[in-house]
Amino acid sequence: MATDDGPFTTGHLDWVGMDEIAMPLRLDDAADALAIPARVRAAVNLAKPSARGIHMSRLYLHVDRVLTAEPLSQRSLRHLLGEFLESHARLSDHALLRASFPLMLRRAALRSRHSGWRNYPVTVEGVLERGQFTARLSVEVAYSSTCPASAALARQEIQDAFLRDFPSGQPLDHDAVRAWLGSHRGICATPHSQRSVAQVQARLAESVQGLPLVEMIDRVERALATPVQGAVKREDEQAFALLNGANLMFCEDAARRVQAALDADDNIADFHVRVSHLESLHAHDAVAEASKGIAGGY
Structure with a gap:
C-alpha cells in the first residue's frame, strides 16, 4: 500500500512492480500453437514523488484474472493496463506488462510427410502512457547461413x-x-555454414486487433528461406542443402532480407532486427542490424 509516512528521499520513478511472475497464457492466433506458462512483468510508474509501497497484490490479481480468462491480445493487454492505472489512481499514469514465453509450433518437413516441433522465444509487451497504448512483439527465429x-x-x-x-x-x-x-x-572443399538467429522487435500498428506472432514468424522465415528444421529424413536433409546452396548469405544479406519483409507488412508500424551468424570459422559472431525507427534495439 502506498504511504507517505516516515523520512525518505523523494522522486519520480519510471517503473515499480513485479517481475518473473509465473502465469499461464492463452493464445488464439494459431490452432497449432501450444499455450505454455509465461514469465510476466507487471509495473506502474510513480508519478507522485513522495509515494512508496505500490499495490503489488492488486497488480498480481489483475494479471491472474485477465490473462487466465481471455486470450492474450492487444485488447486484453490494454484492458489489463487500464486496470493497473485504475487501481493506482493519483499515483501512476504509466503501466507496463511484459510476457515472455516459448511459442511451440508444429512445422512440416521440407519433403517427407513428417513434421516436428519448433520453439520460438517470444516476448509480448504492452505500455499505456497517459491514454496512449503501444504493443510490441519480439521473436527469435533460428536459421542456417552459408557464407x-x-x-x-x-x-x-x-x-x-x-x-x-x-x-x-x-x-x-x-x-x-x-x-x-x-x-x-x-x-574436396565445402563452404562453412552455421546456425544463425534473427531477433525481431516490432511495434504493431494501431489497426491490428490480435497478436500476429505466427504471421510475423512465417514472414521472417520466408524471407530467410533456410529456417532450421524439426523432423528430418534423408530427402529433407537434401532439400535443406539445396536451400542453403540457393541462399548464400552474409549477415548483411540476412538483415536486409528481414528488413524488406517487415517493411512490406502493414501490421508493423516500426521495427528493429538483429541477425547473428554464430560463426563456424571464427571464434566470434558476425552481426548486422537494421531498423525502421526503433532506436537502440537489442
Whole structure:
C-alpha cells in the first residue's frame, strides 16, 4: 500500500512492480500453437514523488484474472493496463506488462510427410502512457547461413581439382566425370555454414486487433528461406542443402532480407532486427542490424 509516512528521499520513478511472475497464457492466433506458462512483468510508474509501497497484490490479481480468462491480445493487454492505472489512481499514469514465453509450433518437413516441433522465444509487451497504448512483439527465429565467400573459395578448389584430374586438351569421358563428381574429389572443399538467429522487435500498428506472432514468424522465415528444421529424413536433409546452396548469405544479406519483409507488412508500424551468424570459422559472431525507427534495439 502506498504511504507517505516516515523520512525518505523523494522522486519520480519510471517503473515499480513485479517481475518473473509465473502465469499461464492463452493464445488464439494459431490452432497449432501450444499455450505454455509465461514469465510476466507487471509495473506502474510513480508519478507522485513522495509515494512508496505500490499495490503489488492488486497488480498480481489483475494479471491472474485477465490473462487466465481471455486470450492474450492487444485488447486484453490494454484492458489489463487500464486496470493497473485504475487501481493506482493519483499515483501512476504509466503501466507496463511484459510476457515472455516459448511459442511451440508444429512445422512440416521440407519433403517427407513428417513434421516436428519448433520453439520460438517470444516476448509480448504492452505500455499505456497517459491514454496512449503501444504493443510490441519480439521473436527469435533460428536459421542456417552459408557464407558466399567461403562458397566461392570451395568452388575454386573444386575447379582446380577437376583440372588436375582432367587436364585440358584431353577428351572427357561422361561416366568418368560423373563418377568423379560423386567421389570425395568432386567435393574436396565445402563452404562453412552455421546456425544463425534473427531477433525481431516490432511495434504493431494501431489497426491490428490480435497478436500476429505466427504471421510475423512465417514472414521472417520466408524471407530467410533456410529456417532450421524439426523432423528430418534423408530427402529433407537434401532439400535443406539445396536451400542453403540457393541462399548464400552474409549477415548483411540476412538483415536486409528481414528488413524488406517487415517493411512490406502493414501490421508493423516500426521495427528493429538483429541477425547473428554464430560463426563456424571464427571464434566470434558476425552481426548486422537494421531498423525502421526503433532506436537502440537489442
